[in-house]
Amino acid sequence: MLSKLKKILLVYPFIYSVIFLASAQQYRISLLTCDPGDELYSAFGHSAFRVQDAASGQDLVFNYGTFDFNTPYFYVKFTQRTLDYMLSVSTFDRFQVEYNYFQRNMREQVLDLSPEQASKLVSFLEENYQPENRFYRYDFFYDNCATRIRDAMEEILGNQLDWNENVNPEKKTFRELIDEYVYPLPWADFGIDLALGAVIDDYASEREKQFLPDYMEAAFGRAVIVGDGPTRTLVKEESVILSFPPRPSQTDLFNPYVLWWVLAILVMAITVVGYKKKRIFKAFDITFFAILGLLGLLIVVLWFFTFHSQTKSNWNILWAFPGHLLLALALLQKQVKPWLKKYLLFALVLANLALVFWVFGIQSFHPSIVPLLLIILLRTNFLYYNLEKFSIQAPK
Structure with a gap:
């Protein structure tokens, strides 16, 4: 009887411990x-x-x-x-x-x-x-x-x-953190920098x-x-x-860095030719500023009419300004509107202001917009001084 009791006392704790461990590791x-x-x-x-x-x-x-x-x-x-x-x-x-x-x-x-x-x-x-x-x-x-x-x-x-x-x-802004991942997707990188405002230039904890x-x-x-x-x-x-082997990086020449610089070079050439031949080539300006105006409308919608906190205070609006649609419409007219020169000066100031915001760190812009800013500065200057002086050709 004593030996059975000893066995019970030894076995029961063992059973309970097994049950406990089984439940503990569920x-x-x-x-x-x-x-x-x-x-x-x-x-x-x-x-x-x-x-x-x-x-x-x-x-x-x-x-x-x-x-x-x-x-x-x-x-x-x-x-x-x-x-x-x-x-x-x-x-x-x-x-x-x-x-x-x-x-x-x-x-x-x-x-x-x-x-x-x-x-x-x-x-x-x-x-x-x-x-x-x-x-x-x-x-x-x-x-x-x-x-x-x-x-x-x-x-x-x-x-x-x-x-x-x-x-x-290591101190990193939200934008820098995003850039680490979208760098292989240049168009996505450009779109994100265009859509998101200065709030993502804050440092992330x-x-x-x-x-x-x-x-x-x-x-x-x-x-x-x-x-x-x-x-x-x-x-x-x-x-x-x-685990898979690293994928080889693919270089696509059709990206905003290459495309905008090619466009800027072409616009410089067009401007030089236009100055020599006393022509405006306003078909380009109508298209270019209309696109900038549409981008500006998109920025306004994201800034004021959505619930995204990251699209607020987006100073891309200084160069992609909705009012540029009015500039495009005015250039469609044969007669030069009295306010047009004032607006060209205003657009020139806005583009320079975008550079100031960038240099002083108010907002970080996508690097590929540099040639776009150069185009804005070049064409607004050219139109300001030559729009009335040169004969304006109808857009083709």
């Missing part, structure tokens, strides 16, 4: 970081939670970066920042297939969470996935697929999460840099958990899931 949660793709919407990379459930055998990915292309007025809503993104859930195998197909590298950081913390995070994600909670108003800098993950970690761990930020981090998946991956690698037993790193294990 969830294995990790951060997935995927490298940028070739399209603009994928140019900044991607982040998602991976949750492996030992009890059910499920291997799921919680993805905050999902949007529906079939949304009515999709592009209008995207432009106005009224488009909702949502949290979706898929199997890890299905998630991996897409990145394997597009040959985008994928890395995994397994989080060193306690059983209680892991359970709370899973409950948080499941609650977020409820139909009434899964949608959110997307903001590229402050509320995206990466920042949602960061915010979830801060919600679950609270003061126990220490990002362990660098004491002397270490926490704000986490809107980019690569920077959040680095932040997770530095972070530690405190006040929960011995201090430990947030990430306990790292691995590479998908």
Whole structure:
């Protein structure tokens, strides 16, 4: 009887310990970081939670970066920042297939969470996935697929999460951070610099840099958990899931840097010929200033009629000015309007003012606009002094 009692006392604790360890290791949660793709919407990379459930055998990915292309007025809503993104859930195998197909590298950081913390995070994600909670108003800098993950970690761990930020981090503006990713896409780079205003020339804090998946991956690698037993790193294990050889960089001569300088050289030649032959060649000026005016209207719409905070205070409007449409319309007329010379002087001042804003760091413009500014300065000067003096030819 005594020997049976000893066996029971020895076996029961063992059984209970096995049950406890099994339950303690139920969830294995990790951060997935995927490298940028070739399209603009994928140019900044991607982040998602991976949750492996030992009890059910499920291997799921919680993805905050999902949007529906079939949304009515999709592009209008995207432009106005009224488009909702949502949290979706898929199997890890299905998630991996897409990145394997597009040959985008994928890395995994397994989080060193306690059983209680892991359970709370899973409950948080499941609650977020409820139909009434899964949608959110997307903001590229402050509320995206990466920042949602960061915010979830801060919600679950609270003061126990220490990002362990660098004491002397490299200072970068939001625009410089974007440029790191869109440099291989010159037209996208030009479009972003045209559409976004001076507000993105502010320096980003270490926490704000986490809107980019690569920077959040680095932040997770530095972070530690405190006040929960011995201090430990947030990430306990790292691995590479998908790895592909680097893609060769392709040089496309059809880019704004080359195209605008070629245009500037042609305009210089046209201006010299026009001066010698006493001709204006106003067909070019009508087209050029009409395009600038349309770009100016786009800047006005993004600045005043959308909910994007990053499109405010956009001083590209100094050279791409909506009033240039009036200049184009005036040049269509055979008779020179009395106000036209004053407007040409005004356009000249605006273009010079854009250079002043750039030099003094009020806003950083895309480097390729230098030849466009030169064209504005050259043609407004030429028209100001010669519009009435030369015979104006009808546009062809």
